[in-house]
Amino acid sequence: MVKLLKSLLILLIFSLVFSTVAYAKSDQAKQHLLGLGDSIPYGYNLGEDNEEPSKFGFPNVMGEEANLRVRNLSIPGWRSDQMLHALRSEQKFRQAVRHADYITLTIGNNDLLQALARAELESNGNFSEFLLKLNFAVETSPIYDNISNITKEIRSLTEAPIVIYNVYNPFHHYHPLHGLAHTSILPGVNAKILETQYQLNEEFENVLLANAFEAIGTNQAEYILVGDIHPTVAGQEKLAVIGLASLGLR
Incomplete structure (x- = not known):
């Protein structure tokens, strides 16, 4: 016994x-998914605090859906030049890129918001002047070159597929800029992002596009937090769906 x-x-x-x-x-x-970007993939305002990336941020949702390990290095408030600098000079970012099997990139939103704020400040309430200044800022923005250089920096470290997210309309229907953003400002921005992606694909493989503008559409009531510009949980899930589809994981 x-x-x-x-x-x-x-x-x-x-x-x-x-x-x-x-x-x-x-x-x-x-496999590893690396989320790079600003407060949108961070999942800003979806938890009790914003001290760490939210589990509801779309990179984390993608990880759950596709059984991927996720490292979310998104930083709220970052512009495209800050992301480029980090990828060129910070080992934490460079090592994370080297170890990634898939990468999402969501950047440029804060560049645009700062351009919008400058145009409002400099136009002194003159709407025509505001439009001129904003259109000029959008046309000459460093976003597109920065996205290109960010992608090239990533490609110097890995062959992993990169999904670039374009810019959705963050303004609710009650916001005075909702219509202008949807019909005038963002179509031009996203056309330039698409052109940037095409140019990158002439040099590199697996530089993909996730159409956040189309996915969110004019359904801000469901997908954007009230009184905010960040996605709801449902909005993050929508962004996860298009990311997985772009990668062929859905």
Whole structure:
């Protein structure tokens, strides 16, 4: 009886050790998704605080859906030049890129918001002047060159597929800029982002586009937080869906 109990105990210990090792190997075998960007992929305002990326941010949602390990290095408030600088000079970002199997890039939104604020300030309430200044700022923005250079920097480190998100309309219907953003400002911005992606694809493989503008559309009531410009949980899920589709994981 004692021998039998010892044998059962040994078998139990062996099975526990084996299952733990197998689980660890399975977890390590998962492919890696790296989320790069600003407060949108960060999942801003979706948790109790904003001290760390939200589990509801779309890179994390993509990870859940596609069984990927996720590292979300998005930084609220970042412009495209800050992202480019980090990828060129910070080892944390460069190492994360090297280890990634898939990468999402969502950047340029804060560049545009700052251009909008400058145009409002400099136009002194003159709407025609505001439009002129805003259109000029959008046309000459460094966003497009920065997105191109960010992608090239990533490509110097990895061949992983890169999904570039274009810009959705963050303004609710009650906001005075909703119509202008949807019919005038953002179509021009997104046409330039699409042109940038085409040019990158002439040089590199697997530089993809996720059409956030089309996905969010004019359904801000469901997809954008009230009194905010950031996605709701449903909005983040929508952005995750188009990212997975672009990568062929859905």
